[in-house]
Amino acid sequence: MNIIDEALNQGAEYADLRQDIKRVYTVLRENRRTSGSEVQINAGFFLRVLVNGSWGFGMTTDQKDLPSLLPQVLKSARAQKRKEKVTVKETTSETVKMEKKAKKRFVDEDKIDFLKGVEASASDQSDRISSVTGSVTAVERWIRIHTSEERTVETRVDKISLRMSIACKESNNIEHRSKTWGGVGGMEFLLEQEDSVREGTAQLAREADLLVDAEHSPSAVVDCVLSNSLAGTLLHEAFGHAVEADLIASNESLLAGKIGEQVAASCVTMQDDPTRLLYGYYLYDHEGVKAQPTMLVEHGVLKSFLHSRETAALLNAPLTGHCKAELYSNIPIVRQGNTILHPQDYSFPELLEMKEGLFLGDSAGGQVNVGEGTFTFGTQYAREIKDGELGKYLKGCSLSGNVLETMKNVDAVGKEVVVIAAGCGKGQLDYQGRSMPNIRVREVMIGGRGK
């Protein structure tokens, strides 16, 4: 008898077992020296049982432990004695198998020569380069989920990314630029865009050099044009997290109860689509649910949340397939997949049409407080906008604001879209994709060190 049948026999209303093997290969070069050549083989089992309306979870690296783990997990769930019973939305009984594997596996290709070529494109861009770091990370993930619905989903998805970081230094002044390229598949993804990666790396070096002499960004409230990367961070942090239904269910999100309301400017139409072949691609989530493209905001009106089985049942919503776990050892939680902001009709020069403002460059990470409805994130650099033209470079800064106010202050969305590979750290690291135009936002609070 398998462990799921045994769980049902012992009183579980629902159970699933995820067998999860994630291999992560990394080659790291620092200052033209290979300093890391690594593999992680994360393999284990994650068991979930729902009994008496309470969740019990168990995890082990050894399959032999599962029979002894099950009664402990059932006991821990029963000990909760919840008043409000948890239920899950079930789906069909079927057996599904899908894979999206690398055509050129990391282990079979020469990553070091590739990295050396990319590094070389930076070297003649500045004589103040103090550090060049490059890494290629390839992920091969195989998951088999078996549920008490007699549903078995087996998936294999491979992804790859390249991160380049360049620092330029003079005396006490050091500045740094970095960028990540990532997508689905293996080395073929990087090799196909080798020329643009090299040009992008050269640009990083030129900009790091410029930033050494740049002034600090101001401390002010100003109108801003956000780069594609930063628009992605804004949409992901400020809005994407607030529509994750686990935060709605726990009454932590300011968007709770606001379906059908105007929550952003009418130029904002945003969906999450894990089925697009971007860095956040998957077809089945880690509860074995089929991923669905989900319209979140249409012409500024809130349309839907992103769901797990549990939140879909609680909020009586359709399953969207947005519940994921970083590794075998993690509890699956509601996550975003690929954030898509629909482009509108503004060219880049039209977005810059303002007397004075700032262009905010690539993202340097962000954070949201969904309960308070506020966000903060950093930029690697900024540029002045004067009379509709881009001006001098400024050192990085942070911007902060209220989610709803800021989304209503988006007054223009560009027409040129850039695809971005990004990560998110909602307690667990997740690979996510974005398809983003530039956007213009009025009255942004900038916390720079300058005046």
Added chain:
Amino acid sequence: MVEVNKILEYAQKQGASEAEVIKDNSKIQYVRFELREPKQTFLGKTNEYALRVVVDGRRGFSYFTSNWEDAVKEAVSLAKSREKDERWTAFVSDRPTKPLNLYHKSAEEVSIEQMIDDMRLICEATEHKHIVASNIDCQLGLSQVEVANTSGVHKKEASSILALRVMCRAADSGYGMGYSYGYSLGHDLDFFRLGEEARENALSQLGKQKIESGDKKVVMAPRVFSNLLICAALPSFLGDNVVEGRSTLHIGKEVASESFHLQENPLVETPSGRICDDEGTPSQTVDLISEKKVKNFLYDNYYGESTASAIRYFRYRGRTLRSPPRPAATSLQIAGNPTPLDELISEVKDGLLVIDETNSHASKPQSGLFSIAVTSGFIIKNGEIASPVKRCMVSGLAFEDLLPNVVLISEEKEFHRSFVYPTYAETGYALIDLLRVTA
């Protein structure tokens, strides 16, 4: 479960001239409460291994949880696929460690039912008509770690930890967030008090007022000051950044006021203690800043003369065996002229008390530029707390604006864990003379 010596022997059979393995046998129990109800329980048992091998001066690494023989072969294969690293010397040899009691039996005896009862006590403490949401995360971990290498090191360390985070969200016409945190080697946290603390922190933030922009005196709560030290200042002290050109510091450089002393001290019997680093080098205390100047950097065995600072971690993930060790701090201690918090606040005519923030993790680790958003805090007027403050930002450079301007550090010390780096820090409130505030 395979013995570490067996892995070392097998690695050598596969062609490794040297090898090092670390093994972690752990059990965890986790309980989460949301809206005063248990949300989930989680029981876990893991056997994890991390192996470094050297083949003709070329290094390979594998982390694994099963199929150990394949993982050893893969590490050897990865080593062979790269070029020789001229900087590599050898794994560390054995030296005696100072014993520390980092495993408390009381933690071992905590059942999941006990943890649920503890959380219910916290729920009672958080009850209030204006507290509209709360969640509690409590994790108990028991760990047996072994580090061994082919140079004769074989260290064993047992540790336990109980970690607690309480969040309360208060609402009337506005919102206020309040948090409390507890860390212990055993089952000795004051759960009720931690619940009350999160509740009061949230309620105290209702009725926020706007602060004027400008350069102001800022008092930072221990959690905020720790976060900025760890994210904006500490990276410049890490040996890999120093050697690889990502730090502007040098020994003897003036970077702080006389009122500020920073030390890495893992030789403590707290959750930040450790008998050795992840290469097996015995722990030691290292002065980082004293008498205004940089005194030392933190090194592993690869980047310099080891200060027992080789730690396996991922940024944002904390300590993990999943990557090779790199220089890091685990146990920072901050000292100054200890002063009561009331006296610190009385020094401020027009300023800001920052209780909590977001975005310290996005500080620039190379330049030390930080720009945080104040999510909880108070306006200080004429030496007294006036009102909670609406969202504003505080920015500056770690070695030009923050550390050189530390005036006083309060005697009310707190112990906090970074959620970005594998680092705990113990500090009091810090009074900083003039930082840029944007509102």
